[in-house]
Amino acid sequence: GQQVMQIPQYQHVQEGEDFTTYCNSSTTLSNIQWYKQRPGGHPVFLIQLVKSGEVKKQKRLTFQFGEAKKNSSLHITATQTTDVGTYFCAATSGGSNYKLTFGKGTLLTVNP
Amino acid sequence: EAEVAQSPRYKITEKSQAVAFWCDPISGHATLYWYRQILGQGPELLVQFQDESVVDDSQLPKDRFSAERLKGVDSTLKIQPAELGDSAMYLCASSLGYRFREEETQYFGPGTRLLVL
Numbered sequence: 509g510q511q512v513m514q515i516p517q518y519q520h521v522q523e524g525e526d527f528t529t530y531c532n533s534s535t536t537l538s539n540i541q542w543y544k545q546r547p548g549g550h551p552v553f554l555i556q557l558v559k560s561g562e563v564k565k566q567k568r569l570t571f572q573f574g575e576a577k578k579n580s581s582l583h584i585t586a587t588q589t590t591d592v593g594t595y596f597c598a599a600t601s602g603g604s605n606y607k608l609t610f611g612k613g614t615l616l617t618v619n620p
Numbered sequence: 621e622a623e624v625a626q627s628p629r630y631k632i633t634e635k636s637q638a639v640a641f642w643c644d645p646i647s648g649h650a651t652l653y654w655y656r657q658i659l660g661q662g663p664e665l666l667v668q669f670q671d672e673s674v675v676d677d678s679q680l681p682k683d684r685f686s687a688e689r690l691k692g693v694d695s696t697l698k699i700q701p702a703e704l705g706d707s708a709m710y711l712c713a714s715s716l717g718y719r720f721r722e723e724e725t726q727y728f729g730p731g732t733r734l735l736v737l
Contacts (some may be wrong), residue, residue: 541725550730610664
């Protein structure tokens with residue numbers, strides 16, 4: 509089945525530093541979604557990317573979808589303690605069922 | 621703001637016992653998903669419903685797991701008998717459904733944390 513590989517598995521930063529997590533697939537993706545899960549919480553939808561080369565921004569968060577639609581990244585500028593959590597990418601490869609396959613996530617911890 | 625409801629939030633059971641989890645999706649959402657999330661991993665899809673029909677249960681261990689969504693609204697996931705390896709978070713999510721292909725945001729409930737002893 510389809511797999512999405514996410515790196516790094518863990519990232520610890522000092523508050524104010526930048527953070528990036530990467531998501532890669534061996535197959536072309538229909539679209540990709542990003543979710544954030546706070547410790548003890550449930551995944552919360554952040555954004556969906558559909559178009560090749562698409563870039564979207566949400567305040568300090570920048571999301572990119574690769575030209576070949578096989579990779580994506582999430583970049584956080586000047587991290588804050590509220591950014592702590594696990595960031596998951598989730599991808600669909602098309603089809604009528606719209607099945608999401610989640611990566612293993614990147615756990616971000618921020619030292620104040 | 622509408623939310624996905626799940627109960628119970630926590631469940632402790634002994635192996636070989638039966639357990640059941642309930643999910644009430646956001647009103648009007650045609651698609652309902654059950655996921656299992658093992659600590660440190662991403663959610664793994666167990667079963668997907670479109671209205672009352674199962675559209676994907678390829679990862680559901682059918683010898684012990686069952687799921688139903690009889691009236692196309694709320695849903696129940698059952699495990700019988702529970703095994704030690706079933707300890708995990710069980711998440712329910714819903715989305716608008718097939719009519720809105722480009723906006724398939726999934727909204728997750730708070731989950732049921734299961735511990736099998």
